[in-house]
Amino acid sequence: MKQLFSSKITVAILLLLLVFMTGVVGFHFFSQYSWIDAFYMTVITVTTVGYGEVMPLSAQEKIFVSLLIISSIFIVAYAISVITEYILSKNLGDLRHKKVQKKLDSMQDHVIICGYGRNGKQAAQKLLAYNRNYVIIEKNQEVINHYSDENNLFVLGNAIEDEILLKSGIERASTLICATPNDADNLFIVLSARQMNKNLKIISRASEETSYKKMKLAGADNVIMPDKIGGDHMASLVVVPDLVEFLDNLTVAGQQDSINVEQISFEKMCPHGREQAIKDLDVRNKTGCSIIGYRSPTGEYIVNPEPSLILQKNSKLILIGRPEQIESLKKEYGV
Numbered sequence: 001m002k003q004l005f006s007s008k009i010t011v012a013i014l015l016l017l018l019v020f021m022t023g024v025v026g027f028h029f030f031s032q033y034s035w036i037d038a039f040y041m042t043v044i045t046v047t048t049v050g051y052g053e054v055m056p057l058s059a060q061e062k063i064f065v066s067l068l069i070i071s072s073i074f075i076v077a078y079a080i081s082v083i084t085e086y087i088l089s090k091n092l093g094d095l096r097h098k099k100v101q102k103k104l105d106s107m108q109d110h111v112i113i114c115g116y117g118r119n120g121k122q123a124a125q126k127l128l129a130y131n132r133n134y135v136i137i138e139k140n141q142e143v144i145n146h147y148s149d150e151n152n153l154f155v156l157g158n159a160i161e162d163e164i165l166l167k168s169g170i171e172r173a174s175t176l177i178c179a180t181p182n183d184a185d186n187l188f189i190v191l192s193a194r195q196m197n198k199n200l201k202i203i204s205r206a207s208e209e210t211s212y213k214k215m216k217l218a219g220a221d222n223v224i225m226p227d228k229i230g231g232d233h234m235a236s237l238v239v240v241p242d243l244v245e246f247l248d249n250l251t252v253a254g255q256q257d258s259i260n261v262e263q264i265s266f267e268k269m270c271p272h273g274r275e276q277a278i279k280d281l282d283v284r285n286k287t288g289c290s291i292i293g294y295r296s297p298t299g300e301y302i303v304n305p306e307p308s309l310i311l312q313k314n315s316k317l318i319l320i321g322r323p324e325q326i327e328s329l330k331k332e333y334g335v
Contacts, residue, residue, distance in 0.1 A: 009086060012079035019072050020046060026068070031061050046072040103153060104169050107133055112173050114159035114189055115180035116143055119205055119226060123177050124152065135168050160188045162196070170196050178204035178220075183211040187218055194219030259326045262289075266315045268333045278317075279307035287332050288325035293318030 023042030027033045033041060033055070041053065045068055057065060110133040113120050120136065127134045128151060136152060137159040138144055144154045157164035159180065170176065176193050178186040186204045193202055204220040206212055207227065215223040236244045249260065267273075269281060283289055294305040297314040311317070319329060329335065 008082045012075075012082045015075045016079055019068070019075050023068050023072075026064055030064060031055070031057070042068075045069055046076065048073070100153060100155070101167075104135060104155070104167070107135070107169055108172050109174040110134055110169065110172070111175045111177060112137065112165075112168050112170060113177045113179060114186075115178070116140075116147065116154075117179060117181055120177070120179040121147075123179060137164055137168055160185055160192070162192055165189075165192060165196060170200065173197065173200060175201045175203065178202070180205070181207070183207050187211065187214055190215055190218040190220045259323055261292075261318065261320050262326050262329060262335070263295075263316050263318045264329070264333055264335055266311055266313050268335055269311060269317060273313070275310055275312055277307065278305060278309050278311060281311070283317075283319065283329075287321065287329040289319040289321035289329045291317055292320045 020042055023045060024035070024038045027038035027041045028035055031038075031041075045065055048069065111127055113123050113127075113134055113136045116124070116136050116138045120138075124134060124136065134153070135155060137155045137157060139156070139158045141156060144156060148154055155164060155168045157167070159165060159178075170193060176189075178189050180186055180189070183206055186206065190202055190204050193200055202220045203222045203224065204215045206215055206223050206225050209225070209228075212223050212225065233244065269283075270276060278291060278294075283291060292304060294302040294309060294311075295316040295318070296302070297312055302309070319326075321329065
């Protein structure tokens, strides 16, 4: 955008200089005016102030002056419009920047998305469906102009720069998603982010298998390879198509009323803080949902846990149900 305005202003200035020089040279050689008089006549003609001529004009000279006035009117009007548009856009840009920064300064435990390409958009849509606060770091101004609205909060800049990460509130963020198409950039972002926030959950995209271990060593908690996942998914549709389609229907499709799977923390399930067995929670009778998974405090996952399993502090339960049952679950446990 800045380059566009800069080019427009350059063209406007060049046109003004062209019409001004045409007037000076024309009056000097065509009307035999001195350089001072030619300059004076050009100024009063271009600005249309209406002062009298230095000397009476002949018929040919009147035609020249008329053409000069007509051309100067259009060129001056164009220059004024370009300059006015630039000033207004700069002021609006400053106001928008202050508004965005004010929102960023007030955000806590938000998600930072680096890159608003295909994967970044999908991540933003999912977070929006779950009403999670997020901010997007994008270095392409045209992308920001195209997608900037009340639902998206953008920070203009390259996420590999520490200043941009700090500006997006990385020290207060809960999660960072590296979704740029370049593995080297993602690796650098992971390294920088881990140094700035030790407790940050980092999820990074990777294109090459060789980048997977590097990302993990750099500090990424999860590394996703979209191309590999896509290939596995297509192959699964050949081998076990019905199972894959069923599992696809369990995810969030972008609407809150389509949720079939939900996770709930120990603090929500046991607000009193007392550890108890899954069977004592009586979740099935209360909400209609079934417990299909358990994540222990150490990160171990148990599929279809036994009813006698004791729910420990800092653990999580994964439940499945129809949308109305999930909604009942949320109301029951205040999710």
